[in-house]
Amino acid sequence: MKLFSWNRSKFVDCPSCGITVGKDSLICRKCGMRFETRLDSGYVGEAIDHYKKGIREQKSGRHKEAITHYTAAIELLPIYTLAYNNRGVAYQESGEIENALLDYEHAIKLQRKLAVAYYNKGVAYKVLGKLQHALINFDVSIRFNSTLAVAYDHRGTVYQSLGKHLYASKDFNTARRLKADTS
Numbered sequence: 001m002k003l004f005s006w007n008r009s010k011f012v013d014c015p016s017c018g019i020t021v022g023k024d025s026l027i028c029r030k031c032g033m034r035f036e037t038r039l040d041s042g043y044v045g046e047a048i049d050h051y052k053k054g055i056r057e058q059k060s061g062r063h064k065e066a067i068t069h070y071t072a073a074i075e076l077l078p079i080y081t082l083a084y085n086n087r088g089v090a091y092q093e094s095g096e097i098e099n100a101l102l103d104y105e106h107a108i109k110l111q112r113k114l115a116v117a118y119y120n121k122g123v124a125y126k127v128l129g130k131l132q133h134a135l136i137n138f139d140v141s142i143r144f145n146s147t148l149a150v151a152y153d154h155r156g157t158v159y160q161s162l163g164k165h166l167y168a169s170k171d172f173n174t175a176r177r178l179k180a181d182t183s
């Protein structure tokens, strides 16, 4: 499963689509989302603070606390797509897969091309043993982001389980190549 996070202090992830934007921007150049306040002030800044705390808790394995922060972020900023995605991962890591799926769905409803949400949905279906559903979601995730190595890895294991070994090894090779490219 995959979280969104960032580390450069002058920049944040657009709450809606995840690309890096300056904290002082009022509109996202990729998804077109307009921010009513600067991303480091007002209720939007508060939502982003909760979101960051959520990531911190989640990375330390405190999923309940993470869920609380993501929920607070969503209450402040209901279009916070990435908070839905990450809360889904926190639910999934606490074994609440149905809640996780609802959050991924919600993220996708807000941002139809959010590859990572399809990827996470695929992983959830894989855990549930619904391999065809998993496959469809990995397909879509790769269509929207053809460099998401983990999606190829997971799709490869699904193909393997379905006995489609040729497709599987193709996916594993692509994943390996993408990982080599980024390391």
Ligand SMILES: [Zn+2]
Pocket: 014, 015, 016, 017, 018, 019, 028, 029, 030, 031, 032, 033
């Ligand atoms: Zn955006």
